[in-house]
Amino acid sequence: MKLPFLASFIVFIVWLTYELSKTRRIEENQSKQFWEREKQANSTRRKPLDDLAYITIPLSDLPMDACCDREDVQECLDVIRTLAQETVVNLTGYTNTDLKLMYGAPNITALTQYDQNYTMLARTLQKWASLLYAQNLTDEARTILEFAVSTRTDVSGTYRLLASIYRAQGEPDKIAGLMRTVETLPDAAQKIIGRILQESDPSGG
Secondary structure (H helix, E strand, O other): OHHHHHHHHHHHHHHHHHHHHHHHHHHHHHHHHHHHHHHHHHOOOOOOOOOOOEOOOOHHHOOOOOOOOOHHHHHHHHHHHHHOOOOOEOOOOOOHHHHHHHHOHHHHHHHHHHHHHHHHHHHHHHHHHHHHHHOOOHHHHHHHHHHHHHOOOOOHHHHHHHHHHHHHOOOOOHHHHHHHHHOOOOHHHHHHHHHHHHHHOOOOO
């Protein structure tokens, strides 16, 4: 009885040693590739930023006068007006290394700021729309949410609320349009938001 057990134990130890060694080699290779890529990125010269998808905030098309007497709404409006004067670019899904390789290491500070501006924009639009929706200003909330989606936001609450509005207004077919936008988002966001929209679509489309 002891011999078969000992043989099995030895086989297990050999297998475990092999798997640990393989995992270590993979991790070392991934680390090496990362640092080689980072080194290349840090030596990439400045490139033009002309092809960035700059976002213009259409203040005249947004419900800037709705519930503007509320302090929480006014806070959102102040942020939106400030961002309208800033450079805003949605760089969700790109790492700093990606951006340095694409546009040059000297541009990383500016690009990071552009992306931070976008993150603030996406969150503020969601908050603003939710506040107006809670005040039964559905059409105004819809306008804000549709603008947010046009910028390819990955805020799941934006898609959930907009899908709810579409259903309530008898336009569930528009959820399919939201799905097409979601398909252009990074993989993680696609899975989460896609599932939300599928649950929101009674037709299963």
